[in-house]
Amino acid sequence: MGSSTIMTVIRMEKSFHEPMYFFLSMLAASDLGLCVTTLPTILKLFWFNVRDIDFDAYLTQMYLIYIFSLMESGILLSMAFDHYVAISKPLRCNAILNNASIVKIFAVFLLHIIIVLIPTPVLIKRLKFCEANVLSHSYCLHLDVNKLSCSDHRINSLLGLAVIVIKFGVDAVLILLSYVKILATVLGLAS
Template sequence: MNSNASLINHHSFILTGIPGIPDKNPWMAFPLGFLYTLTFLGNGTILAVIKVDQSLHEPMYYFLSILALTDVSLSMSTLPSMLSIFWFNSHEIPFDACITQMFFIHSFGLVESGVLVSMAFDRFVAIRNPLHYASILTYSIIGKIGIAVLTRAVCVVFPVPFLIKRLPFCRSNILSHSYCLHQDIMRLACASTRINSLYGLIVVIFTLGMDALIILFSYMFILKTVLGIASKTERLKALNTCFSHICAVLLFYIPFIGVTMTHRFGNHLSPVVHMLMANIYLLLPPVLNPIVYSVKTKQIRSRIIHMFQRRRNRT
């Protein structure tokens, strides 16, 4: 009996919907469907507007396009398990499928962090050296930055599935969330996870931690440059171009810090808190990023309004 349970645990995991009240899972189906719809519509609109409007073919908007693609990819990584649980009441996920989902979730999370660093560099160049902005951030350079960000994420996350697959699983196979995360799978192992924990800590410090520091230093230099501008109107105009990016940074890093803290130090907290923090971390930024950029970026906002007015006139 025990060996059979061990075999099952080795080949599948059970994902969790709403902890403690599984009968309420169907009630979450429509809000989640609405959030995913907003994510795809919002980011799709941003991509369509930037592609169609030639005046938006600038470095800032190319980086915004990469951010939108990353948000869509991150949402697509969680969509299958979310739909499986809340729409079809199917909680079991095969071991290999769980590992694959974990790989993509962590990879696109690192890509998003790298894109935010790139966007900070973009704002730094635009404010610090506006005359050479277009010549510094050429199409070729932007493409190389995008490839470097993606390559870094894949290389950093690539060992994680192998570190997980080497572990024996003979305890409960019930995960805490509606999707697979390294920290969540790791805690179910019945062997030492010191290497996994150490590697995870190194990744957080030398990727996400370093990214956060680079963004912070970028804005220190930006602020120093802005304060040197004589005109108050020009200072406010320069800072306003950074507002959307600052919001995107906060939307990514605050939930990430929250979910990391609850995993490491929140064992005494209710499972509902863990579920909420994990879902906010992955669902909130892709939903709100296009809204923030649409509302706060005048060029994007005006193009979206113009696009919808033109469609209304046609009808």
Template sequence: MSNSQNCTSSSIIFLLTGVPGLEAFHIWISIPFCFLYATALSGNSLILFVIVTQPSLHEPMYYFLSMLSTTDLGLSISTLVTMLGIFWFNIREISFNACLSQMFFIQLFTVMESSVLLAMAFDRFVAISNPLRYASVLTNLKIVVIGVAIITRGTLTLTIMVVLLKRLSYCRSHVLLHSYCFYPDVMKLSCTDTRINSAVGLTALITTAGVDSIFIVLSYVLIIRTVLSIASPEERRKAFSTCVSHIGAVAVFYIPLISLSFVHRFGKGAPPYVYTLIANAYLLIPPVMNPIIYSVKTKQIRKAVLKVFHSSVTKT
């Protein structure tokens, strides 16, 4: 009994893993990761800055974009310290409570990103299907309520998952498979029954990213139906063009997620470092690509960014 208590105490130390089989090249591997982190942090910070400082961007679409950039910043910061700590200094140890905290925030920002993408799909549906009522449907108050609902949904879901992990005993190897704490990895290290944890984790995945993806697809079915009913080809093109950035954001979120699932299910013979690199890419690709997509494909964001740069150059 005492041994079980020791296993569940906060004195447990987990060992994170860098890139298996390529430990001698960690310094070199860290270079592209540093570039990706710098791009993600600077790009999303710039998007947030221009939305806050430019009155022309104080509209529902850009409020949702600021939420997306916030979740991407949180996701990047959640993994930054442990990942670069391993690559630069070979710091692999992480305490039980610190591991659960990191896992909580990684999963929280992932759930929030999925929720924000759904909110953005609803925003595009309202803007295209009923443009005259757009401002009255998506008022500032309703956007605040949506934001609070997104945070509450993610927090409640992840709190339950963390509480269930804390009740487990960890008597096996404490070596995790990634350079950050991931819910399935931590759960697999337990020497007690994890069926409830597995069921809760699967339920959380289905009711968040699963449900969100279904409603995003449904939103675009309705958007396409509305656009095709527009007589003018030019108007149809303009309506579709307002969705391009969001479609790109959805793609860079779900494609790495699906790829990671396929590798774990069908890539049993793949080298261990393949799993690690894809898992790291899954968390880094959306924060890196979203600012680029919106800066390139959204004229208002591009103009605002150029205006900020021009203003800073003029002052210097």
């Protein structure tokens, strides 16, 4: 409800049509997408005690969970870049971060995430399962399906680890670098 309210207010109020608010709206949309992705499985489990999930539905939910999670990381990186541009180049900020560039940034992040995650469900589809398949969570995770597999899943584990370390690691380092540059810019202005 909170994410929907944020998105509605930003869409309706013309004074909020600025990069910072667009990024905030994208963050709310990715949060809402993550909730909508996991909610059906959780409701089926808690309301109706249905503990089964179709394998293709499992893969779809897992893929969407990772897309929205990685999207949040990319949006936070975009927000850090927006803050850096606003502080270091305040007079050119609107020219650098206009609506077209924000759409391009979002499209590049989304396309990058989708392409990076394509091998995950493909590699999971090739796994063999021999016994009862009981997940440890009420939603679908890559690590869970690897543990349930009786075939060799080292490639899947390495791919999952690589995607998470590269995407979240690179984003975290770039966000930290952005705020270090902001701090250097602010200290440079003070002197």
